[in-house]
Amino acid sequence: MSAHRHTVTALGAPGAVGPYSHGVVSDGLLFCSGQVPLDPETGELVGGTIGDRTRRCLDNLAAVCGAAGAQLADAVRLTVYTTDMGQFAAINEAYGAYFPNDPPARVAIGVAALPLGTDVEIDAVVALPAG
Numbered sequence: 044m045s046a047h048r049h050t051v052t053a054l055g056a057p058g059a060v061g062p063y064s065h066g067v068v069s070d071g072l073l074f075c076s077g078q079v080p081l082d083p084e085t086g087e088l089v090g091g092t093i094g095d096r097t098r099r100c101l102d103n104l105a106a107v108c109g110a111a112g113a114q115l116a117d118a119v120r121l122t123v124y125t126t127d128m129g130q131f132a133a134i135n136e137a138y139g140a141y142f143p144n145d146p147p148a149r150v151a152i153g154v155a156a157l158p159l160g161t162d163v164e165i166d167a168v169v170a171l172p173a174g
């Protein structure tokens with residue numbers, strides 16, 4: 044740990060699948076690592092639909108936010124990575140329910156592959172509440 048940054052570990056988020064922290068706080072911002080749709084209780088990728096997996100990614104990010112004293116609604120920008128842009132509408136339907144008002148900025152990117160073979164991953168930058 045150094046004075047200008049500290050890492051965040053969330054008990055409610057699945058363990059990291061590589062050499063990264065759940066999040067890093069610096070200068071009033073929380074930089075959340077990408078969350079893949081792992082169930083934090085089982086450590087397994089969730090099945091179902093890409094909407095289910097999108098919700099799992101966002102729930103995992105919410106846990107990381109909570110560990111830093113923030114909420115997902117404090118996010119200023121998220122990035123959605125997917126291997127299947129054919130499911131863009133389904134991703135948006137699930138995603139949109141998390142941000143009914145004034146949604147954060149977002150980037151959506153189609154990629155060739157994602158960790159553990161999943162089809163969606165989401166990261167976030169979050170503004171920490173003052174105080």
Ligand SMILES: C=C(N)C(=O)O
Pocket residue numbers: 060061063076077078079158
């Ligand atoms: C899942 C990740 N965020 C990673 O492997 O970097």
